Amino acid sequence: MQEIYKCIQECDNILIASPIYFSELTGALLSVGSRLQTYFCGKFFRKEIPIKKPKRSAVIVGGGGDGSVHRPYEKACNLLHHMNSHDVFPLVYTHNTNNNPTITDINAIRGINGIAKFFNEIRE
Numbered sequence: 670m671q672e673i674y675k676c677i678q679e680c681d682n683i684l685i686a687s688p689i690y691f692s693e694l695t696g697a698l699l700s701v702g703s704r705l706q707t708y709f710c711g712k713f714f715r716k717e718i719p720i721k722k723p724k725r726s727a728v729i730v731g732g733g734g735d736g737s738v739h740r741p742y743e744k745a746c747n748l749l750h751h752m753n754s755h756d757v758f759p760l761v762y763t764h765n766t767n768n769n770p771t772i773t774d775i776n777a778i779r780g781i782n783g784i785a786k787f788f789n790e791i792r793e
């Protein structure tokens with residue numbers, strides 16, 4: 670985690686990308702996400718500003734077809750808020766990949782291009 674904490678401090682953008690498992694981000698990703706609790710403790714108990722530099726961020730989720738894409742997006746936004754990112758691009762998703770392959774999912778491809786543009790915009 671030390672390497673990841675360092676990246677989180679220094680980076681300009683954060684992208685969370687995950688398959689959907691049981692209508693949620695994967696358990697493996699949530700395990701890493703649970704280590705972000707240190708930022709909550711820093712803010713809430715120690716009254717620190719644990720991450721000074723705000724970040725832009727985006728979320729991509731992909732699923733076979735069950736459930737909704739919104740629940741994992743909400744959870745990802747929650748993790749991003751812990752990392753001082755409140756400027757989150759609208760959800761990009763590819764769903765129902767059981768029937769429609771992602772490679773022909775025009776909205777997903779457009780969304781990914783949108784994220785690239787958003788991340789590279791000049792900031793004031």
Ligand SMILES: Cc1cc2nc3c(=O)[nH]c(=O)nc-3n(C[C@H](O)[C@H](O)[C@H](O)COP(=O)(O)O)c2cc1C
Nearest residue numbers: 688689690691692693731732733734735736765766
């Ligand atoms: C344990 C498990 C649970 C899954 N649950 C969902 C689900 O709730 N909704 C959905 O749309 N797809 C679900 N899927 C399908 C995956 O999102 C999809 O197959 C994805 O491409 C898997 O990525 P991976 O091969 O990197 O694990 C699930 C797949 C697995 C393995």
